[in-house]
Amino acid sequence: MGRILLIAVCCASLHLQAQVNIRGEVLADDSGEALMGANVILRGSTSGTTTEWDGSFLLRVDSLPVTLEISYAGFDRRIVEVTDHHDAVTVRLTPVSLLIETVEVTGSRVSDRRKEAPLTVESMDIIAIKETASNDFYDGLGTLKGVDLTTASLGFTIINTRGFNSTSPVRSLQIIDGVDNQAPGLNFSLGNFLGAPELDVLKVDVIQGASSAFYGPNAFNGVIDIHTRDPFLHSGLSASIKTGERNLLQAMIRWAHVFQDKDGQDRFAYKVNLSYLSADDWEARNFDPSFQSEADKSNPGGYDAVNIYGDENVDNSRNFTEGIARAERPGLLIFHRRGYREEDLVDYNTRNFKGNVGLYYKFNPDLQLSGGFNFGSGTTVYQGENRFRLDDIFFWQVKVELRHTDKFFIRAYSTHEDAGKSYDAYATALRILNAAKKDADWTQDYKSYWDNFVRNRVRKLEGYPLPPYPNGFPFDQQAEVLSANVDSLIKWHMEAQRSANKRRFLDEFNFFEPGSARFDSVFNIITNNLANDPENPGTRFYDKSALHHIHGEYTLETGFGDITAGANYRQYNPDSRGTIFLDTAGVVITNREFGVYAGLDKKLIPAKLKLKAVVRADKNENFDVVVSPALSLVFTPDLNNVWRISFSSALRNPTLADQYLNLDVGRAQLLGNISGFDSLVTVEAIDTYRSCLCDSVLDWFDVPPIRPERVRSIEIGYRGTLFDHLWIDAGYYFNWYSDFIGFKIGLKPFFDEQFGTNLLTGVEAYRLSANAETRVTTQGFAVGTHYYLTNNVTLSGNYSWNKLNKIGSDDPIIPAFNTPEHKFNLGVSGRSLPLLGSRQRGLGFNINYKWIEGFIFEGSPQFTGEIPTYDLLDAQVNWHFDRINLTVKLGATNVLDKKQFQTYGGPRVGRLAYISFLYEGK
16 A cells, blocks of 8 residues: 555656646736636646736646637737746737726726735726826816815825825825835925826826835825836837917927847847927915904905915004003004916916836846936926925936846835026015015004094094093994994005005105016016025025935745835935025035835735735934834735735834925024924914013013824725625724924014013014924725626725814814815716717727815915815717727816816816816837
């Protein structure tokens, strides 16, 4: 018996030794995504296997050659002959294009890599990019589940997820082919203004939630991961032109070519992309009273309008509505200086020119060396603390990468920016007004005119209360008289303003009227001079900052699981000549970061349960080491259902601005806080002190140095197919934030040296980066669905709920949540449909309805206010002419032209209709 068993084992061993291993991968031809669960069958038999999560497969056969039959639901079947086991087999399946009565398996356009992602991932693939109803793919991301879109101008759109949104998205990371797309000085991405040309975009993944363990620092609330087209897979000529309302003109061209060696193997490839956009931007014309204005439109002395700059009553020196001041200067109430409209200060002509060049060399099918150069330039309006005119800003990157498929990569890149002739529009208005007359002098002259020429006229109004006042001054009676004579008060306030606008002691009008030669002259001087010019300070800022980054990663396949380890190093080199940062008088600022990480991917139950664990440690030279762990379990009971639970964490290092900012915005000095700040007084304390001159009310405080902020998050979710036609993706998250980075506002008072604290001579206002002392929590739920009526027509919808919990949220330092609590999208799309009376299937369409609940948008003091509830309807219809490789698309965003705000202080965004022509050569 033992001999028989030994012979059997030996025969089996000889049989195994004779077998041949065939390795390969199965990909979607249209997007290049890996297809998990594809069937790989040895033709003529029942032997075979299925692909793994990354599309790879291993099949053992007795001998070669063999014929394989590869199939996947929703894709055409492929027959492949294998003659050499040394060559990896790459099979590309084409999506089914025939219209069928029913759909047997749904979710065919949802990659299995996305299904099994441990975090919430929303994707826009190459098909969705072409079919978006929005003006471009970046705006189209706003239709995805959980994605918030913020438009500050036509050329400046920002993507945010999971709350604490702003027009300066420092809590989200945008990468293009692994390269951080942030502007080095600003430390955040300028949307797609300096991003990838649409013709070159293959896919966009929006990873939502805390992701530092996976993507490094600043992947705090999410990551926008943009993949461009590989020239080895997407070669040839592509070109498009788009024109539409607002004088829109966009032209793009892409050329890619592949060179093969003498054996017919792809060896070298390159690609070139160019894109140009010009349009008339949306004008910011919100002349309603700002959120902080104490007066409304009925006030005879004017009010603080949102998009009029210089009319603010910042220090309360023009308020005579209370107590004895109201009695002594009757009718003066609150008065405002005439400011300048934003349209007087900026050119709304948006221009954008960007492109890239990529070179790729394959040593073998798995090992590739690539290099690239990206650039972007243009002019648009950007909203941060103020509204800025980005004029001829220039941005460029160089990159080199060595990559071995699924094993390792080494990537190095350098990013540089040049602010060009950019300037602060809000501060420009203040400079122009002060060039005409200093603010304090203007206020005094206004009051003097009122005292000398108006006060007695007010007291002579019929019914005005005259002394004596045995029961105190009758303010109610005064108010009734003033209300009955509003027209007279308006006239008198106009007289006082005209007088204040004259040169002192001269009967000469000194206000710089927009459009006049005097205005243009002073405007050009101010916007061309640097903000810290010692002779004549202007509002232009200088920024030639740079960052340098190197990143390496290696993956080792072991019997225990796949182990991944990596490290990265980054150095910032800000250069603002003191106009933005504290780099004056020969001071050179550098800031270095270093991070290491390790992760494990392990199948606890093959094809059923997968564990992913990652731990990352990051060190900024100015702060202590911060550790960001993450752990997830993904359970796949079958191919149609995936459950996930994850714990993740994220780190946000203070930006260069948080550490070194030194920016004068006109009404205050914005400061970084790397060293801390002592001896400030609250605004409320100064207001109280002015009325009582008592030292005890001066509420002094210190601000400790800034430190990194952190978040921890738990998420549970489900993705899968229900009822053979319905794809659903739902998830709930709960976040804990600590050391939130926000701002503290304080005043530095100055007193007369002779009288001590009894005489306040002035104050300087500071806004400093600082950390919150309380912990804040947020939570949310989102669900997205796709119902496949056929392979060609899809109904879609998603709903998102995001909530800032009350505990800790009353800390004044906590940044604004700036997120609607409820929002949803509803859409229907179709492709490859027959036009009536035609056999050709070239018709496509996409219609999307979006509803967003109103919320308070908190930006800078000037730009804080309510965003009303609004809805939008976007639509497009397209026709593909297969014989000439041409697609014509006619569409419009905001079809019904419902003008609405997406950010407070920004423009009302209306309809943008367009027609585009896209050529894609084979």
